[in-house]
Amino acid sequence: QDKPILRLSSVVSENDIRAEAFAEIAEAVSDQFDMQVFNGATLVKQGTEMTSIQRGNLEMGLIAPQTISEQIPEWSILTSAYLFKDADHLKATFKSDVGAQLLKLTEEAGIHVLAPVYFGTRQVNLAPEKEVMKPEDLKGVTLRMPGGDAWQFLGEAIGASPTPLAYAEVYTALQTGAIDGQDNPLPNDYNMKFYEVTSQIVLTGHLVGFDVLAISAKLWNDFTPEQQEALQSAVDTAIDKSTQRHIAREEELIQFFKDEGLKVYEPDRVAFRDYAQKKYLESEFAQSWPEGMIDAINALAD
Amino acid sequence: MSWEFGACVAVILMTAIIGLPIGHAMLASSIFYLLLQGHDMSIAFEQMLTGLYGSYVLLAIPLFIFAADLMNVGSLSDRLLDFCRALVGRFRGGLGHVNVVSSLIFSGMSGSAIADAVGMGRIIINLMTKDGKYPGAYASAITAASAIIGPIIPPSIPMVLFALVSDTSIGFLFLAGVVPGLILGVLLMVMNAWQARVYNYPVDDPVPLRDLPRITFRAVPALLMPVILLVGIYGGVTTPTEAAALAALYAFLVSTVFYRSVTLRTAYQTVRNSARSTASVGFLIAGALAFNYVVTIEQVPNVIRDALGDQELTFWSFLLMVNVMLLLLGCLLEANAILLVIVPIFLPTAVALGVDPVHFGVIVVVNTMIGLATPPYGLLLFVVTSITKSPIRDTIRHLLPFLAIMIAGLAIITFVPDLVLWLPRLYGYKG
Amino acid sequence: MPLFIRFKQVASVLVDAVPAILLTAMFLCFIIQVLMRYIMNTPVGWTVEVCVIAWLWILLWGQSVSAREEDEIRFDILYGSVSLALRRWFRMIFSVFLVGIYAWSLPALWDFVTFMKIQKTSYLDIRFNWIYSIAVVFSVVSILRYLWVFWTAARGDDASKAGTDAVVRKDPVK
Ligand code: NA
Ligand code: NA
Numbered sequence: 077q078d079k080p081i082l083r084l085s086s087v088v089s090e091n092d093i094r095a096e097a098f099a100e101i102a103e104a105v106s107d108q109f110d111m112q113v114f115n116g117a118t119l120v121k122q123g124t125e126m127t128s129i130q131r132g133n134l135e136m137g138l139i140a141p142q143t144i145s146e147q148i149p150e151w152s153i154l155t156s157a158y159l160f161k162d163a164d165h166l167k168a169t170f171k172s173d174v175g176a177q178l179l180k181l182t183e184e185a186g187i188h189v190l191a192p193v194y195f196g197t198r199q200v201n202l203a204p205e206k207e208v209m210k211p212e213d214l215k216g217v218t219l220r221m222p223g224g225d226a227w228q229f230l231g232e233a234i235g236a237s238p239t240p241l242a243y244a245e246v247y248t249a250l251q252t253g254a255i256d257g258q259d260n261p262l263p264n265d266y267n268m269k270f271y272e273v274t275s276q277i278v279l280t281g282h283l284v285g286f287d288v289l290a291i292s293a294k295l296w297n298d299f300t301p302e303q304q305e306a307l308q309s310a311v312d313t314a315i316d317k318s319t320q321r322h323i324a325r326e327e328e329l330i331q332f333f334k335d336e337g338l339k340v341y342e343p344d345r346v347a348f349r350d351y352a353q354k355k356y357l358e359s360e361f362a363q364s365w366p367e368g369m370i371d372a373i374n375a376l377a378d
Numbered sequence: 379m380s381w382e383f384g385a386c387v388a389v390i391l392m393t394a395i396i397g398l399p400i401g402h403a404m405l406a407s408s409i410f411y412l413l414l415q416g417h418d419m420s421i422a423f424e425q426m427l428t429g430l431y432g433s434y435v436l437l438a439i440p441l442f443i444f445a446a447d448l449m450n451v452g453s454l455s456d457r458l459l460d461f462c463r464a465l466v467g468r469f470r471g472g473l474g475h476v477n478v479v480s481s482l483i484f485s486g487m488s489g490s491a492i493a494d495a496v497g498m499g500r501i502i503i504n505l506m507t508k509d510g511k512y513p514g515a516y517a518s519a520i521t522a523a524s525a526i527i528g529p530i531i532p533p534s535i536p537m538v539l540f541a542l543v544s545d546t547s548i549g550f551l552f553l554a555g556v557v558p559g560l561i562l563g564v565l566l567m568v569m570n571a572w573q574a575r576v577y578n579y580p581v582d583d584p585v586p587l588r589d590l591p592r593i594t595f596r597a598v599p600a601l602l603m604p605v606i607l608l609v610g611i612y613g614g615v616t617t618p619t620e621a622a623a624l625a626a627l628y629a630f631l632v633s634t635v636f637y638r639s640v641t642l643r644t645a646y647q648t649v650r651n652s653a654r655s656t657a658s659v660g661f662l663i664a665g666a667l668a669f670n671y672v673v674t675i676e677q678v679p680n681v682i683r684d685a686l687g688d689q690e691l692t693f694w695s696f697l698l699m700v701n702v703m704l705l706l707l708g709c710l711l712e713a714n715a716i717l718l719v720i721v722p723i724f725l726p727t728a729v730a731l732g733v734d735p736v737h738f739g740v741i742v743v744v745n746t747m748i749g750l751a752t753p754p755y756g757l758l759l760f761v762v763t764s765i766t767k768s769p770i771r772d773t774i775r776h777l778l779p780f781l782a783i784m785i786a787g788l789a790i791i792t793f794v795p796d797l798v799l800w801l802p803r804l805y806g807y808k809g
Numbered sequence: 810m811p812l813f814i815r816f817k818q819v820a821s822v823l824v825d826a827v828p829a830i831l832l833t834a835m836f837l838c839f840i841i842q843v844l845m846r847y848i849m850n851t852p853v854g855w856t857v858e859v860c861v862i863a864w865l866w867i868l869l870w871g872q873s874v875s876a877r878e879e880d881e882i883r884f885d886i887l888y889g890s891v892s893l894a895l896r897r898w899f900r901m902i903f904s905v906f907l908v909g910i911y912a913w914s915l916p917a918l919w920d921f922v923t924f925m926k927i928q929k930t931s932y933l934d935i936r937f938n939w940i941y942s943i944a945v946v947f948s949v950v951s952i953l954r955y956l957w958v959f960w961t962a963a964r965g966d967d968a969s970k971a972g973t974d975a976v977v978r979k980d981p982v983k
Contacts, residue, residue, distance in 0.1 A: 249617055
């Protein structure tokens with residue numbers, strides 16, 4: 077009998093830590109599945125993984141919560157600023173009742189989530205040499221954020237003027253001053269060489285960045301318990317390792333950026349957090365958040 | 379790779395050769411592949427639609443076309459031409475030099491070789507063939523050859539496409555194109571001077587030097603365009619994609635307010651024509667996006683990568699192989715298709731061998747642009763011969779010396795990376 | 810009959826106006842985008858969405874509804890050099906292929922486009938079935954166009970003016 081083919085589409089580049097994790101998963105389940113990994117969004121375009129799985133044209137995808145929230149508005153809570161404290165908080169939330177509640181919604185949409193995949197905490201990276209301690213200090217600062225209103229609102233929620241821009245254009249735009257800054261996890265700042273054209277990194281930690289590794293729910297339910305167990309444990313092992321490597325990488329990059337002459341410092345995070353959560357609760361996004369969920373997630377912080 | 383993939387490629391080639399428009403050939407053959415595989419046939423459309431919807435940087439294409447068309451209807455192109463004639467028209471083969479120099483200047487405003495050829499190219503071809511001074515085939519050949527330079531000097535649509543597939547900084551790619559573009563321009567003029575001697579082409583009536591200030595003054599608004607674009611991009615006003623819109627705005631303002639040569643009616647005609655050109659060129663990209671899925675699902679990149687891995691290529695032999703392969707592919711495939719489908723196959727190996735991605739980008743773009751003019755399949759070749767109505771065979775004969783010297787230029791660019799990377803490094807590129 | 814001709818003229822103007830208006834909108838959006846960011850310091854995001862939608866529609870509308878022979882980019886080394894009779898055969902063969910493939914895939918395309926109502930665009934909240942509906946228009950119109958191409962070729966008309974000059978626009982340069 078032929079092994080089931082699992083095609084995974086992700087946007088990460090071939091040399092990313094997560095690409096290694098996917099390769100490890102494919103290796104670990106190779107007895108039971110023919111898992112083919114397509115990185116760099118070469119198989120399906122970024123943001124279309126979910127619909128491709130739903131239409132049965134793709135088996136697995138690394139899906140951004142922003143993409144899911146376009147279909148399931150309740151998920152937009154996971155894209156809000158200062159929701160998770162760190163990667164542990166993220167994982168704990170997905171294992172909790174709150175997580176079960178959110179995963180039930182994706183299950184109904186035909187998507188079975190295997191694990192949240194942490195890829196770093198987003199920090200503000202600026203070209204001008206102004207000190208930023210409070211959200212008010214970011215007033216009028218043109219901050220590149222990914223396209224889409226959920227992302228753009230995230231920029232507003234920390235007090236900046238967000239502007240969308242293609243990822244490949246960010247470096248030049250920072251260099252020429254078309255934008256003042258951008259926000260990304262530190263490993264991205266390193267990969268895209270943003271540190272060459274910026275003067276400081278403000279450790280706002282405004283969003284714990286993650287995607288979910290997901291599989292077609294129909295496919296998953298047709299698997300034998302042994303197959304489910306094999307895939308799930310391979311995912312858990314590889315993703316835990318990937319998360320640890322990301323955290324370690326962020327630690328060492330702080331020193332690297334300091335050595336490169338950048339100012340790297342922590343602002344008044346409480347001020348940022350209060351400002352952002354207030355903005356979100358006043359916004360249309362919060363209207364779709366399930367009753368009491370934000371408190372439940374906050375309670376899981378420790 | 380499956381037999382279905384072979385069938386798909388065969389059908390593309392066959393239908394294209396018997397005259398099915400190329401965009402349709404690629405889209406329909408991709409659907410045909412899905413049908414053979416028993417997959418959902420809508421995937422081809424989905425890939426095309428989501429690919430177009432998600433590719434923000436492609437938006438520069440219609441705006442550059444619009445800017446070039448505006449330059450033609452507002453007399454910007456004419457004034458630029460007068461200036462070039464006054465400058466180099468006094469030498470043997472002078473109009474040939476004008477052709478090259480105007481392409482160099484025009485290249486600062488258009489990101490597209492086709493736009494250059496149908497814009498400035500058409501005007502110069504008319505001048506060259508008037509009174510039988512130059513044979514139509516020679517005028518076609520040098521127009522095609524010089525239009526190649528357009529997208530090598532910034533701004534450049536192919537470089538935007540390369541940045542899209544390689545995540546390379548567009549700004550540095552643009553800077554890296556300047557020196558190679560100038561080198562190729564000089565080489566073409568050398569070849570033109572030689573050809574003019576061989577065929578004894580006439581000397582243009584020299585423009586009196588006392589007229590030069592007046593002609594220069596008249597051309598100032600057109601000459602300012604590249605300056606404005608560069609200031610726009612490097613002064614932080616616009617991104618390179620947005621600069622295309624700035625170019626169009628500038629051409630529009632100059633020709634309506636300053637020269638008053640564009641009325642509302644001609645403006646509408648221009649925008650309508652630009653939209654039509656956009657659709658023609660863009661649909662080739664759309665077809666390539668559908669076919670891209672077939673190539674990916676067949677894991678063609680992996681197959682080629684494995685084959686490359688067995689070759690034990692060195693830095694230099696890899697670059698040599700890429701150049702030969704791309705030049706051969708350029709004879710058969712469309713430039714955008716090469717950039718979107720074939721180049722990603724080479725990228726990982728290039729990076730692994732330590733080839734600088736910006737240098738690699740310039741090599742690839744020069745290569746694919748030369749491919750635009752190489753027979754049998756060269757879009758530029760079709761465009762220019764259709765303007766002069768001279769037989770393709772004659773045009774190819776006149777084109778060969780120019781292609782030969784362009785390939786020599788490509789070799790220089792490939793094997794002297796410092797020529798390419800000097801300017802980007804001056805602006806802080808660490809590569 | 811004059812009424813019919815008049816109708817054809819009006820229809821042709823309207824058909825051409827769609828991509829022209831879309832390109833104008835795209836141009837204006839880019840200008841607004843730059844102005845809002847650089848001058849007003851309040852960047853906007855919706856302009857990008859208008860531009861990508863316009864781009865999609867210009868392409869697919871322009872290659873179907875308002876497409877003309879001379880706008881089609883084709884590989885015409887062989888096609889342009891063979892006899893008219895052989896060229897008619899070529900036209901018949903590729904029309905059959907294209908009509909067959911597009912017609913066969915039409916239900917699947919319809920299914921995809923209607924499915925996409927599940928998602929809305931980010932800023933303007935337009936459902937994607939509306940955005941992607943242009944693909945259905947494209948497919949249906951292409952089927953009709955190539956049925957016509959087949960019909961004219963089969964009848965022996967030389968409806969095609971597409972020789973080696975197929976690539977270039979016929980409008981005069983100023
Ligand atoms: Na030229
Ligand atoms: Na250019």
